[in-house]
Amino acid sequence: xxxxxxxxxxxxxxxxxxxxxxxxxxxxxxxxxxxxxxxxxxxxxxxxxxxxxxxxxxxxxxxxxxxxxxxxxxxxxxxxxxxxxxxxxxxxxxxxxxxxxxxxxxxxxxxxxxxxxxxxxxxxxxxxxxxxxxxxxxxxxxxxxxxxxxxxxxxxxxxxxxxxxxxxxxxxxxxxxxxxxxxxxxxxxxxxxxxxxxxxxxxxxxxxxxxxxxxxxxxxxxxxxxxxxxxxxxxxxxxxxxxxxxxxxxxxxxxxxxxxxxxxxxxxxxxxxxxxxxxxxxxxxxxxxxxxxxxxxxxxxxxxxxxxxxxxxxxxxxxxxxxxxxxxxxx
Amino acid sequence: xxxxxxxxxxxxxxxxxxxxxxxxxxxxxxxxxxxxxxxxxxxxxxxxxxxxxxxxxxxxxxxxxxxxxxxxxxxxxxxxxxxxxxxxxxxxxxxxxxxxxxxxxxxxxxxxxxxxxxxxxxxxxxxxxxxxxxxxxxxxxxxxxxxxxxxxxxxxxxxxxxxxxxxxxxxxxxxxxxxxxxxxxxxxxxxxxxxxxxxxxxxxxxxxxxxxxxxxxxxxxxxxxxxxxxxxxxxxxxxxxxxxxxxxxxxxxxxxxxxxxxxxxxxxxxxxxxxxxxxxxxxxxxxxxxxxxxxxxxxxxxxxxxxxxxxxxxxxxxxxxxxxxxxxxxx
DNA sequence: AAGAAAAGCGAAAGCGGTTTCGCAAATCAC
DNA sequence: GTGATTTGCGAAACCGCTTTCGCTTTTCTT
Numbered sequence: 050x051x052x053x054x055x056x057x058x059x060x061x062x063x064x065x066x067x068x069x070x071x072x073x074x075x076x077x078x079x080x081x082x083x084x085x086x087x088x089x090x091x092x093x094x095x096x097x098x099x100x101x102x103x104x105x106x107x108x109x110x111x112x113x114x115x116x117x118x119x120x121x122x123x124x125x126x127x128x129x130x131x132x133x134x135x136x137x138x139x140x141x142x143x144x145x146x147x148x149x150x151x152x153x154x155x156x157x158x159x160x161x162x163x164x165x166x167x168x169x170x171x172x173x174x175x176x177x178x179x180x181x182x183x184x185x186x187x188x189x190x191x192x193x194x195x196x197x198x199x200x201x202x203x204x205x206x207x208x209x210x211x212x213x214x215x216x217x218x219x220x221x222x223x224x225x226x227x228x229x230x231x232x233x234x235x236x237x238x239x240x241x242x243x244x245x246x247x248x249x250x251x252x253x254x255x256x257x258x259x260x261x262x263x264x265x266x267x268x269x270x271x272x273x274x275x276x277x278x279x280x281x282x283x284x285x286x287x288x289x290x291x292x293x294x295x296x297x298x299x300x301x302x303x304x305x306x307x308x309x310x311x312x313x314x315x316x317x318x319x320x321x322x323x324x325x326x327x328x329x330x331x332x333x334x335x336x337x338x339x340x341x342x343x344x345x346x347x348x349x350x351x352x353x354x355x356x357x358x359x360x361x362x363x364x365x366x367x368x369x370x371x372x373x374x375x376x377x378x379x380x
Numbered sequence: 381x382x383x384x385x386x387x388x389x390x391x392x393x394x395x396x397x398x399x400x401x402x403x404x405x406x407x408x409x410x411x412x413x414x415x416x417x418x419x420x421x422x423x424x425x426x427x428x429x430x431x432x433x434x435x436x437x438x439x440x441x442x443x444x445x446x447x448x449x450x451x452x453x454x455x456x457x458x459x460x461x462x463x464x465x466x467x468x469x470x471x472x473x474x475x476x477x478x479x480x481x482x483x484x485x486x487x488x489x490x491x492x493x494x495x496x497x498x499x500x501x502x503x504x505x506x507x508x509x510x511x512x513x514x515x516x517x518x519x520x521x522x523x524x525x526x527x528x529x530x531x532x533x534x535x536x537x538x539x540x541x542x543x544x545x546x547x548x549x550x551x552x553x554x555x556x557x558x559x560x561x562x563x564x565x566x567x568x569x570x571x572x573x574x575x576x577x578x579x580x581x582x583x584x585x586x587x588x589x590x591x592x593x594x595x596x597x598x599x600x601x602x603x604x605x606x607x608x609x610x611x612x613x614x615x616x617x618x619x620x621x622x623x624x625x626x627x628x629x630x631x632x633x634x635x636x637x638x639x640x641x642x643x644x645x646x647x648x649x650x651x652x653x654x655x656x657x658x659x660x661x662x663x664x665x666x667x668x669x670x671x672x673x674x675x676x677x678x679x680x681x682x683x684x685x686x687x688x689x690x691x692x693x694x695x696x697x698x699x700x701x702x703x704x705x706x707x708x709x710x711x
Numbered sequence: 712a713a714g715a716a717a718a719g720c721g722a723a724a725g726c727g728g729t730t731t732c733g734c735a736a737a738t739c740a741c
Numbered sequence: 742g743t744g745a746t747t748t749g750c751g752a753a754a755c756c757g758c759t760t761t762c763g764c765t766t767t768t769c770t771t
Contacts (some may be wrong), residue, residue: 056727057727066751067750068727068728069752069753072728072729073730099496100497100727101497103443103727103728104727106728107437107438108729108755110434112433113498117466129459132463135476135480136450139477142494144477145466145475146470147467149467163473166432167433271666272665272667332662335602336630337605348454388758389758398720399722401721404720410719411719434757436759438727438757439725439758439760440758
């Protein structure tokens with residue numbers, strides 16, 4: 050294949066201008082007459098010139114690379130964000146350098162040093178969307194840092210994440226709109242932030258309608274097995290329950306099995322709504338929509354992060370993705 | 381935070397050696413006495429020196445970046461491979477530059493030019509694991525190219541992908557071992573390579589046992605709806621069918637619903653086995669294993685690709701990931 | 712012990728751009 | 742028409758590291 054040997058000085062020579070003029074003409078920097086600029090451009094095109102991105106990065110001291118720190122890249126939710134971010138950044142000529150860290154202090158420190166050595170242009174920290182606030186890394190870089198799908202300990206950080214309260218509201222509103230009144234909620238660990246805030250949001254809406262949970266929220270784990278367990282309890286405690294809001298689709302999946310096994314119909318007797326929309330997210334139209342759920346907006350988070358990271362002035366604070374209700378068979 | 385201004389020449393000065401000596405000492409290249417080498421190392425450590433990766437890449441003409449071309453990064457299977465690859469490469473100090481191409485000729489050409497301009501060290505083409513052989517891109521780069529989860533038109537390319545024939549064999553073997561004899565197969569489009577080869581592999585095993593499909597293979601689409609449709613047909617055509625091998629978990633999901641609706645028990649009356657293992661892959665332990673399936677080894681593909689790409693001599697040919705049987709409730 | 716080979720190190724030339732600075736020519740002000 | 746600006750361009754420094762080459766010193770060979 051044709052050797053990619055055309056250098057800027059080749060272009061300059063061919064165009065009969067100096068190296069610096071050629072550089073400025075192509076970059077549109079400094080003062081260059083329109084005629085010269087155009088002439089250089091045409092010459093460069095004719096020769097098939099492309100800037101050597103390495104030389105350019107070096108000269109400018111900026112790498113066109115974004116560092117990404119993940120906690121566990123194998124987490125399917127992180128993966129969605131990661132893939133979206135990588136694709137969006139690729140479209141902007143930005144590479145992604147991923148460090149899949151255990152996120153202990155030593156690991157982080159090493160990753161930070163390596164990222165700094167690569168003169169990355171920005172950092173994205175992808176969390177798991179749940180659990181505790183994570184330590185802030187913003188001050189350890191002199192480039193912009195955005196936290197995605199996680200909340201940090203420092204409110205002055207830039208964060209883009211799911212709007213768990215809105216998710217809870219959306220779920221409750223939908224169930225109420227469907228005429229449900231004896232509503233219960235099954236979710237994950239009580240200390241999990243996402244679980245808390247989803248419960249909060251839903252509760253808020255119930256309260257506004259003069260209602261409360263038909264039985265106290267069952268906190269457990271983000272797992273299908275917990276959905277089965279909790280649903281079993283709930284059916285015993287509130288036999289006439291008419292709706293269950295589950296903190297995740299996995300929990301809902303377990304709950305549904307138990308509800309059906311009890312002889313109740315879904316959604317006729319008991320409406321069921323989850324959170325995550327993994328049927329779509331993970332399966333890309335291959336599986337039929339079955340569970341009514343709420344899409345937390347992972348892909349939107351990825352897009353927002355990629356867009357905002359390259360903005361000149363990054364405003365601190367938390368920005369939320371807008372959740373979407375996805376109606377299917379169960380509510 | 382401390383300014384990362386320590387340059388190699390600072391180290392050289394502090395160590396009382398020349399710039400070139402310092403470079404060689406730290407890189408272990410050229411002939412340097414052990415004493416000097418150690419002294420330079422210690423000095424560098426003391427100063428907290430890190431190579432400027434940009435300068436280094438530039439000087440070496442290699443970018444420490446791997447270009448990745450995907451067809452649709454939103455495909456959940458591609459995403460698994462992508463995330464694995466990115467994590468593995470990150471551990472080797474390699475960044476990933478992702479171009480999510482529409483894969484039409486113009487788009488590809490542009491991506492190729494951009495990747496070349498970035499002096500990437502290698503290329504990974506991630507396919508969708510199915511459908512036709514894709515055009516070979518190997519000759520358009522002078523760096524190594526590996527095709528992942530796809531097959532190209534040129535057999536001399538380096539390819540790492542799923543072993544669809546073995547997948548088929550594994551499924552059939554498992555069903556036979558379970559005592560099943562009236563086995564049918566539902567799968568995707570007849571021109572889909574993965575579908576073909578899975579069917580082939582299974583058929584091979586049946587033939588060796590003196591059997592054939594209980595009814596001709598139903599080719600359709602990779603979708604749950606097709607699983608329902610095809611299963612309905614099959615139950616009518618072969619009422620005493622005792623096992624269904626589905627080309628994907630999505631198809632199996634549809635088939636299972638129909639089988640149960642017909643009053644048959646799974647797996648007592650009809651065993652069901654799928655392919656993909658998405659219950660685990662996409663949900664990371666959150667959902668309970670239900671469907672017996674075959675893991676095609678996406679993560680292994682990602683690891684193999686990342687490992688082999690950096691090998692000095694890349695042997696052409698196709699390497700297959702080893703599929704794993706994942707036994708759960710349905711077979 | 713003398714010559715040959717090897718070891719250890721430094722000077723300097725890149726790598727391919729960007730960017731500062733200065734100078735000449737063109738334009739402006741009055 | 743003269744001086745003050747502005748415009749357009751080129752020379753050259755520089756980004757920080759790698760690598761070639763050559764020189765001096767040490768070690769080996771016989």
